[in-house]
Amino acid sequence: MAFEIKVNGVKHSVDVDGDTSLLWVLRDVLGMTGTKFGCGMALCGACTVHLGGIATRSCVTTIDSIGDAAITTIEAIGHTAAGHNIQQAWLDLEVVQCGYCQSGQIMSASALLASNSNPNDSDIDDAMSGNICRCGTYVRIREAIKHAAKLPAATKKEG
Numbered sequence: 001m002a003f004e005i006k007v008n009g010v011k012h013s014v015d016v017d018g019d020t021s022l023l024w025v026l027r028d029v030l031g032m033t034g035t036k037f038g039c040g041m042a043l044c045g046a047c048t049v050h051l052g053g054i055a056t057r058s059c060v061t062t063i064d065s066i067g068d069a070a071i072t073t074i075e076a077i078g079h080t081a082a083g084h085n086i087q088q089a090w091l092d093l094e095v096v097q098c099g100y101c102q103s104g105q106i107m108s109a110s111a112l113l114a115s116n117s118n119p120n121d122s123d124i125d126d127a128m129s130g131n132i133c134r135c136g137t138y139v140r141i142r143e144a145i146k147h148a149a150k151l152p153a154a155t156k157k158e159g
């Protein structure tokens with residue numbers, strides 16, 4: 001069955017079963033491999049994308065549940081104001097180690113910053129607790145989110 005979805009501002013028609021996860025549509029059908037597969041059970045956060053601006057585990061989001069909600073992935077998060085500052089902070093603080101979890105971390109952090117321009121430790125813990133990092137970059141992630149909150153507001157718009 002064909003489903004119409006909008007990813008990073010671009011409309012796509014994808015012909016898949018309705019119970020196909022958004023993760024596999026992104027990776028296998030659209031060839032957007034920035035979104036990672038980790039657990040497949042909403043336990044690690046590697047597959048996080050934004051659905052209508054909300055950080056969402058794409059591995060457990062079926063394509064027939066999306067409707068017309070806008071999908072944003074790591075490939076375009078830098079075009080949003082919050083995502084731009086989060087990515088700059090990640091670079092400034094050299095957050096990344098192996099990198100596998102990091103697109104999901106950046107997507108969760110960007111959703112947090114978009115909704116809360118000055119998150120405290122508790123806010124960060126609440127927003128990021130579902131994103132697992134086997135390299136243990138948690139301390140740098142927390143500092144980078146605080147650093148991003150202090151960067152000049154990017155002029156780019158959420159998209």
Ligand code: FES
Nearest residue numbers: 038039040045059
């Ligand atoms: S792959 Fe989706 S949460 Fe782990």
Ligand code: FES
Nearest residue numbers: 098099133134135
């Ligand atoms: S940077 Fe290696 S899993 Fe997070």
